[in-house]
Amino acid sequence: MFKHRLIALILLIVAAGVGYFVYSTEVPRIPSSVATSTPATASRFAFKLGLDLNGGSHLVYQADISKVAAGDVAVSMDALRDVIEKRVNLFGVSEPLVQVESGGVGSTISQKLVVELPGVTDIQKAIDLIGKTPLLEFKLARQTTLPGTTTPQVIFQETGITGRLVQRAQVAFDQTTGSPYVQLNFNSEGKDLFAKLTREHVGEVLAIFLDNQPISLPVIQEEIRDGQAQISGGFTPQEAKLLVRDLNYGALPVPIELVSTQKVGASLGEDALKGGVKAGWISFLVIAAFLILWYRFPGFLAVIALAVYVAIILALFKLIPVTLTAAGIAGFILSIGMAVDANILIFERMKEEFRKGGQSVDAVIREGFSRAWLSIRDSNLSSIITAVILYWFSNASVVKGFALIFAIGVLVSMFTAITVTRTLLLAVSHKNHEGAMKFLFGSGATNS
Amino acid sequence: MFVVQHRKFFYILSAVLVVLSIVAVAVHGLNFGIDFKGGSLLEITYTDVRPDMQTVKDAVTSVVEGEPSVRPIGENGYVIRMKSISETERQSLIAKLGEGGQKFTEERFDSIGPLLGKESARKSLISIVLVLVMIILFIAFAFRKVSEPVSSWKYGVIAVIALAHDVFIPTGVFALLGNLNPTIEIDTLFVTALLVILGFSVHDTIVVFDRVRENLRIHKNQPFEQTVGESISQTFTRSINTSLTVVLSLVVLYFVGGAATHNFTLALLIGIIAGTYSSIFLGSPLLVTMEKWQSRKK
Numbered sequence: 095m096f097k098h099r100l101i102a103l104i105l106l107i108v109a110a111g112v113g114y115f116v117y118s119t120e121v122p123r124i125p126s127s128v129a130t131s132t133p134a135t136a137s138r139f140a141f142k143l144g145l146d147l148n149g150g151s152h153l154v155y156q157a158d159i160s161k162v163a164a165g166d167v168a169v170s171m172d173a174l175r176d177v178i179e180k181r182v183n184l185f186g187v188s189e190p191l192v193q194v195e196s197g198g199v200g201s202t203i204s205q206k207l208v209v210e211l212p213g214v215t216d217i218q219k220a221i222d223l224i225g226k227t228p229l230l231e232f233k234l235a236r237q238t239t240l241p242g243t244t245t246p247q248v249i250f251q252e253t254g255i256t257g258r259l260v261q262r263a264q265v266a267f268d269q270t271t272g273s274p275y276v277q278l279n280f281n282s283e284g285k286d287l288f289a290k291l292t293r294e295h296v297g298e299v300l301a302i303f304l305d306n307q308p309i310s311l312p313v314i315q316e317e318i319r320d321g322q323a324q325i326s327g328g329f330t331p332q333e334a335k336l337l338v339r340d341l342n343y344g345a346l347p348v349p350i351e352l353v354s355t356q357k358v359g360a361s362l363g364e365d366a367l368k369g370g371v372k373a374g375w376i377s378f379l380v381i382a383a384f385l386i387l388w389y390r391f392p393g394f395l396a397v398i399a400l401a402v403y404v405a406i407i408l409a410l411f412k413l414i415p416v417t418l419t420a421a422g423i424a425g426f427i428l429s430i431g432m433a434v435d436a437n438i439l440i441f442e443r444m445k446e447e448f449r450k451g452g453q454s455v456d457a458v459i460r461e462g463f464s465r466a467w468l469s470i471r472d473s474n475l476s477s478i479i480t481a482v483i484l485y486w487f488s489n490a491s492v493v494k495g496f497a498l499i500f501a502i503g504v505l506v507s508m509f510t511a512i513t514v515t516r517t518l519l520l521a522v523s524h525k526n527h528e529g530a531m532k533f534l535f536g537s538g539a540t541n542s
Numbered sequence: 543m544f545v546v547q548h549r550k551f552f553y554i555l556s557a558v559l560v561v562l563s564i565v566a567v568a569v570h571g572l573n574f575g576i577d578f579k580g581g582s583l584l585e586i587t588y589t590d591v592r593p594d595m596q597t598v599k600d601a602v603t604s605v606v607e608g609e610p611s612v613r614p615i616g617e618n619g620y621v622i623r624m625k626s627i628s629e630t631e632r633q634s635l636i637a638k639l640g641e642g643g644q645k646f647t648e649e650r651f652d653s654i655g656p657l658l659g660k661e662s663a664r665k666s667l668i669s670i671v672l673v674l675v676m677i678i679l680f681i682a683f684a685f686r687k688v689s690e691p692v693s694s695w696k697y698g699v700i701a702v703i704a705l706a707h708d709v710f711i712p713t714g715v716f717a718l719l720g721n722l723n724p725t726i727e728i729d730t731l732f733v734t735a736l737l738v739i740l741g742f743s744v745h746d747t748i749v750v751f752d753r754v755r756e757n758l759r760i761h762k763n764q765p766f767e768q769t770v771g772e773s774i775s776q777t778f779t780r781s782i783n784t785s786l787t788v789v790l791s792l793v794v795l796y797f798v799g800g801a802a803t804h805n806f807t808l809a810l811l812i813g814i815i816a817g818t819y820s821s822i823f824l825g826s827p828l829l830v831t832m833e834k835w836q837s838r839k840k
Contacts, residue, residue, distance in 0.1 A: 388783065428738065432784075435788075438784050468756075475684075
C-alpha cells in the first residue's frame with residue numbers, strides 16, 4: 095500500500111521531469127518566412143521536422159552500377175555519397191542529408207542516392223552541381239610570386255592526366271616494413287603520359303584532385319615508365335583505403351540520374367505542422383473526456399497514464415532523434431487512440447470481476463490486469479510485426495517515419511498502460527473505504 | 543449470442559460489400575498517385591484571384607505533352623498533375639504560367655520517374671502479402687496450444703479472411719471516390735493506411751480469439767457455438783470502445799489535420815470501421831462455421 099504510493103509518486107515526478115524536458119528544449123518557433131536557417135538558439139534536442147513540415151527539397155538519384163564489379167558496389171556508392179555530400183555542403187544548407195539506399199533482391203538490387211536540402215526550394219543550381227560527373231585530376235604544384243605581391247604562392251598546373259587514364263588503385267603493404275602504400279596503375283595511354291611527366295618533374299609535388307579538392311600530395315621520386323606508381327608516406331591502413339576508394343571512384347565514376355524531385359514550400363509545411371499539432375491536442379482532450387465519462391475514476395488514472403505516454407514519446411522523438419513528418423504525426427495521433435486500448439481491456443476485465451462480487455478492490459485490480467495481459471501481449475505483437483515489415487520493406491521515407499513512430503508508440507504504450515496505470519490504481523485503492531472505492535471504480539452506463 | 547445465431551446475415555452483408563468493392567475496382571479501376579505510376583505534381587497558390595481553370599490548363603498543355611489534370615485547391619490555388627517532367631521543363635512551365643501577369647507561389651513540386659514508381663508499387667504489394675503471411679504464422683503460433691475443436695492454423699486462416707475483407711472495402715471505396723475526385727488517389731500513404739488497418743484489425747480479432755481460447759479452458763463441455771458467443775459478448779464493449787477512441791482521434795485528424803494526411807485519414811477511418819465489424823461479426827462466427835463443417839465431415 096505505502097510502497098505503491100511511493101512508487102506512484104516517483105513515477106509521477108519522473109514523468110513530470112520528462113515533460114519539462116520536452117517543453118524546455120523547444121524554442122518558440124519563428125515563422126520560417128522570417129528565419130533563414132535554424133536559429134542559433136535552438137536546443138540540440140528540438141524536434142527534427144521533415145521536409146514536408148519545414149519546407150525543402152528531396153531528390154532521389156538512381157546510380158548506374160552496371161559497370162562496377164559486384165564486390166565494389168558498396169565502396170563506390172560510399173565514395174559517391176562523399177563526393178555528393180561535399181558538393182551539397184558548398185550550399186551552406188543547415189543539416190543536409192545525403193544517403194545511399196539499396197533496395198530490391200538478387201540481381202534487381204538498385205542503388206539510390208537520396209539528397210535532402212532543408213529550406214532550399216530553388217534547386218536548379220543544386221541539381222546542376224550534384225549531377226556533374228566527378229573529376230579526378232593530377233596537377234603539378236608550382237610556386238610562383240604573383241605580380242604585385244611578395245609572398246610566394248602555390249598554384250596548380252594542369253597536366254592533362256585525369257581519372258580517364260587511371261586503370262585501378264589498390265592498397266598494398268611493404269614487404270619489409272609492413273606499412274601500407276597505395277598502388278596506382280595507369281592504362282596504356284596513361285602510361286606514356288605519366289612516364290613523360292615524371293621524367294620531367296622529378297622532385298616536384300604531383301597533387302591529386304577529386305572534384306577540385308586535393309586528396310593526396312605525393313612527391314615524384316623518379317621516372318615511372320611502366321605506369322605503376324606507388325604512393326607511400328606514413329599512411330595508416332585506414333587512410334590508404336580511403337585514398338584508394340577516392341582514386342577508384344575518380345577512375346570509374348558512377349553515373350547518376352535524377353529520378354524523383356520533391357519540393358515543399360515553407361508555408362505549406364507550416365500549415366501541415368499547425369494542423370497536426372492542433373489535431374493532436376483535440377484528440378487527446380476528446381479521448382480523455384471519453385475515458386473519464388465512461389470509466390470514471392480509473393478512466394481519470396488512464397488519462398494520467400496517457401499523459402505520461404505522450405511525455406515519454408515526445409522525449410524519445412527528441413532523443414533518438416526521430417524526424418517528424420505529416421504522416422508521422424498522424425501515426426502518433428493514431429497511437430494515442432491505440433494506447434488507450436490496453437487500459438480499456440483491463441478496465442473491462444475489472445468490471446467483470448466486480449460483477450462476480452466477493453472480492454476486495456485490490457484483488458479485482460490484480461485479477462483484471464493478469465487476465466488482460468495475454469490479449470494485450472498477443473495483439474501488440476501483431477502490431478509490432480506490421481511496423482517492422484513497414485519499416486524494413488518500404489523505400490519511401492514517409493512510410494519509414496510512420497512505421498518507426500508506430501512501433502515506438504506500441505512499445506511505450508504497453509509500458510504506460512500496464513505499469514503506470516497499475517501502480518496508480520494500487521496506490522489509490524484503500525481497504526477501509528470499500529464502498530466509496532466501488533462507487534469510484536464502477537461505471538454507470540455499462541452493460542452491468 | 544445474436545451474432546453467432548444470425549451469422550448468415552452478417553456473412554451476406556460482408557460478401558455484398560466485398561463484391562461491390564471488387565466491382566468498383568473492376569469498373570473504375572484504381573486511380574494511382576504519381577508515386578506509383580510516375581509523373582509530376584505542381585501545386586501553386588495565386589496571391590490575388592486565380593485565373594480560370596482552362597487558362598491554366600492551356601498554359602500547361604503548351605509546355606508539357608499529354609493531358610494534364612488541373613484541380614482547384616483551397617481559396618486561390620491549383621494542383622496540376624502531368625507526366626513526369628524534368629527540372630528544365632518545370633522552369634519553362636513556371637515561366638509560362640507567369641505570363642498572364644498574376645503572381646503565384648510554388649507550394650509543392652513532386653516528380654517521380656516511371657521506373658521508381660513501378661518499384662514502389664511492387665514493394666507495396668510485397669509488403670501487404672508479407673504482413674498477411676506473417677500474421678497467419680503468428681496466430682498459428684500464439685494459439686498453438688488450442689487444437690480442439692478447431693486447430694490453431696485455422697484461426698490464422700480465418701483472421702486473414704477477415705483481413706482481406708478489411709482491405710477490399712477501403713480499396714473499393716477509394717476506387718469509387720477516385721473516379722469522382724481525382725485527388726483521392728492510391729499512393730504510398732494509402733498502402734501505409736492499409737497496412738495499419740491490417741495491424742489494427744488483427745489486434746481486434748486476436749482479442750476475441752484470445753477470449754475464446756480462455757473460455758475453452760474454463761468450460762470444457764459446452765458446445766463450441768456457445769463458447770464463441772459468450773466470448774464475443776464479453777469482448778464486445780471493449781472492441782467498440784477501443785475502436786471508438788481510435789475513430790475519434792481519426793475524425794479529429796480528418797477535420798483539423800493538414801491536407802497532406804486527409805486521404806490517409808479517410809482510408810484509415812473506413813478500414814478501421816470495417817476491421818472492427820469483421821472481428822466481431824465475421825472472424826469469430828467463422829470459427830463456428832468451420833467447426834460445423836468439420837463435424838459434418840466426420
